[in-house]
Amino acid sequence: MSDTEHYDPSVITFLGALWGKGYLSPGGPEEVGRIVEGLDLTGKTVVDIGSGAGGVALTLVQEQGAGRVIGLDVERDVCETARRLVAEAGLEDRIEIRQVAPGPLPLEDGSVDLVFSKDSIVHIADKEALAADAFRVLKNGGWFAASDWMISHDSTPSQEMAYYIECEGLDFAMASPERYRKALEGAGFRSVALTNRNPWYRDQAQAELDRLTGPERVQFEEQLGADAVAEQIKTWIAMVPVVRSGEHCPHHFRGQKP
Ligand SMILES: C[S@@+](CC[C@H](N)C(=O)[O-])C[C@H]1O[C@@H](n2cnc3c(N)ncnc32)[C@H](O)[C@@H]1O
Known part of the structure; x- marks a missing residue:
């Protein structure tokens, strides 16, 4: 693992046990379904940032009917894990996982039907450049539909929020829903809509903490080691209050290229 890697194999296994196999974010297939609700993905080409x-x-692919998914990620271990799961599912002809350098999407203009992302843009500081690039690679009529972890404002984070972000240690570049809206509209997207998922994640985050500290703790410790689980619990204890206050506010967002 290089210095720039944050999701090593034990973290991948831990998060998979917490959030579902192959998932590094909460909510699983149901949450993916909500992000793309009302969009017909049948046979479509999707890029997953x-x-x-x-x-x-x-x-x-399996539940939403996408024809082809190009998964882009910057980290080696997650890409290797993803390729293994894709091979196990026999879907190598429909899912291509590419390890890429941070920066512009390595895709042709107007080449995809849907730009999708789940809880990853939090790692990308320049939301405006990303929105413009998503617009560039979409076909006319295509959608950018995603979820992300956001902060309710663009001022200095509260002490509690700053402490939580420090505990995550994941190079978060959190921004407000308003900044995402402006980035999407500024890039040319129409029908821009944002949905605050804080009310859902408020209960979910507490339930996750209860799992980590309850009878399942031993199993998590077997996967990650007792010290690392204690570190994760510290992060969750820091997170629950800022989710409860609403400062940490995961959102879904979408916009259409005219
Ligand atoms: C919280 S995980 C979410 C992964 C996946 N979308 C999911 O929901 O399970 C964030 C992912 O973003 C990746 N990432 C970080 N910076 C990135 C960048 N500049 N471009 C693409 N992916 C990036 C990380 O390596 C990590 O796999």
């Missing part, structure tokens, strides 16, 4: 351990790409 920050495809992680591949669970999302599998869901897009």
